[in-house]
Amino acid sequence: MKKNKRQLGRLERIIETQSLLAQADLDLTAFMQLVVNTLQELTEAKGAVVELVDGDYMVYRSASGSISQHVGLRLLRANSLSGLCVSSAQILRCDDAETDPRVDANACKKVGVRSMICTPLFERGQPVGVLKVMSEQANGFDEEDIQTLELMGAALGAALGKQVAFDEMLRVQMQLRASEERIRTILEYANDAVISIDNAGVVTQWNRSSESLFGWSSSEAMGRNIADLIVPPAFRNSFVNILTHLDRLGKKSTTARRELLAVDRFGKELSVEVSLNVNNIAGRFEFTAFMHDISERKKWEATLNEMALSDGLTGLPNRRHFMQVLHQAIVRQMRQNNGLALLFMDLNGFKTINDTNGHDTGDEVLKEFAKRVSGCLRGNDTMARLGGDEFVVLAEGVRVLEHAQVLARKIVTTLDQPLPGSTIMMSTSIGISIYDSAANAEQFLKEADTAMYKAKQGASSNSAIAAFVE
Structure with missing residues (x-):
């Protein structure tokens, strides 16, 4: 009667533990600790332990009683009863560790164990560890203890997947929080x-x-x-x-x-x-x-761009820049037909000035020429230095030759005075072309150039003006 009452009480505790396991939202360590504490109490063992497989080793993950001090102990699977229990997937019993060749006798002495029983733990059908109770006495367990261990092992195995998943979720959440914190720190x-x-x-x-x-x-x-x-x-x-x-x-x-x-x-x-x-x-x-x-980079890029499109001596647009302006002006002319005139200018006797007075004086002549001609222009006119002593003026809104000639004579007049601080006089040959709708930019420029050479043929030291005639 007393035995039946004890069995009934033990069964009630197992059912109660099973219910707790099924409902628990514990981390894996706390989950396993609940099992070994209950198992030790029900079997009156020296201690109980959950060992999980880690490669070639069995690792004490949770333990109760005097065995709890050995949590973290690693035993080779090949030399232990626990390893054999996993590989055979069967409940194994050892009544005396000193005579049973299946056990690691040295390990048993280390933890003070003479007898034990262990049952495999399954997760998704695969053995992943064992649940084991141990006694410091030989023959420390009976059939009731085996049944208790088997029932607890089944309960633990049934809920192990859930708790492993829960533990994995906590681990992933911790990793995510740590990762988020690292990212926040990096970004900050x-x-x-x-x-x-x-x-x-x-x-x-x-x-x-x-x-x-x-x-x-x-x-x-x-x-x-x-x-x-x-x-x-x-x-x-x-x-x-x-x-x-x-x-x-x-x-x-x-x-x-x-x-x-x-x-x-x-x-x-x-x-x-x-x-x-x-x-x-x-x-x-x-x-x-x-x-x-x-x-700063944009300022430097703007400076480089200006350098690429400007004449370094006079600050005027260079040939590259002028050809861009000329193409755009022709597009506007073809669309609006407001008129377009091109004046091609060459300094007369510039080589003689350079050879006689030196290049520094020649540079001053070029700069002064650019300054005086620019002062004759309207706001929408464009002056450029093509190279050497060749300059051009693009005058938009000029339809007829007579209006372009007025501008050319104004340029000639502004050259009447000598170079400041010297007796050097400047004169220019100017060729004029009025845009023809059939011309492209290169042809338009060539027409003005041709007219300039025509003017130069009739000039000596004096300025001359000529118009392109087909």
Whole structure:
């Protein structure tokens, strides 16, 4: 009667533990600890242990009683009863560790064990470890203990997958949190300004480089519309359209690189290079921009571009720049037919000036010539130095030769005075061409050049003007 009552009480505890296991949201270590504590109590063992397979080893993962001090112990599977239990997938019993060749006798002495029973633990049909009870006495367990172990092992195995998954979920969540923290730290201290906004333009991220670049602190910027912070006032009304465009881009994650104009909190304009990432996060679009100031680079590029298109001595457009201007003017002429005249000029006797007075004086002559002719021009006229002592003037809105000749005579008149500080006089030969709709830019320039040589044939030290005649 007493035995039946004890068996009934043991069964009730097993059922109670099974229920706890089925409902528990514990991490794996706490989960296994519940099992070994209950098992030790039910079998009155020295201790209970959960061993899990780790390659060629069996590892004590959770333990109770005096065995708990050995958590982390690693035993070779090949030399242990636990390893044999896993490989055979059967319950194994050892009544005396000193005489049973299947056990690791040295390990048993280390933990003070003489007898044990172990049952395999299955996860998705595969043995992944054992549940084991141990006694410091030989023959320390009976059939009831074996049944108890078997029932507890089955309960643990049935819930092990759930708890392993729960433990894996916690591990992944911890990794994600650590990864997010690392990313936040990297972005916070990045050299680039890193700014995130939602699809309404509200700032959700503003790192330290953003504070340095734009002058707004993170606390000031967060929650405000990006247009109020860094978008130039002239563009703020159209920024809604830009967001709409970004929203369309956000239908799929994408990346775009742009050079944009921005302003800091003091209204200073900045050229920034922006790498924009558009991401769909849980159905919500987020835009993250990585920005760095390229104002100095843009200034240098503008300087280089000006150098590439300008004559270094006179500051006038060079041949390359002038041909671009000429092509554009011809396009306008073909569309509007307002008239177009081209004056090709060559300094008379320039070689003699160079040879007699030196190149420095020759350079001063070229600069003074450019200055005086430029002073004769209207705002929409263009003067350029083609090279050497050859210059051109493009006059838009001039339809007839007589009007072009008026400009040419004005240029001749301005050369009446000598070079400042010297007695050197300047004179020029000017060839004029009025644009013919059939001509292209190269032909138009050649016609004016031909007229200039015609003028030069009739000139000595005096200025001369000639017109191109087909």
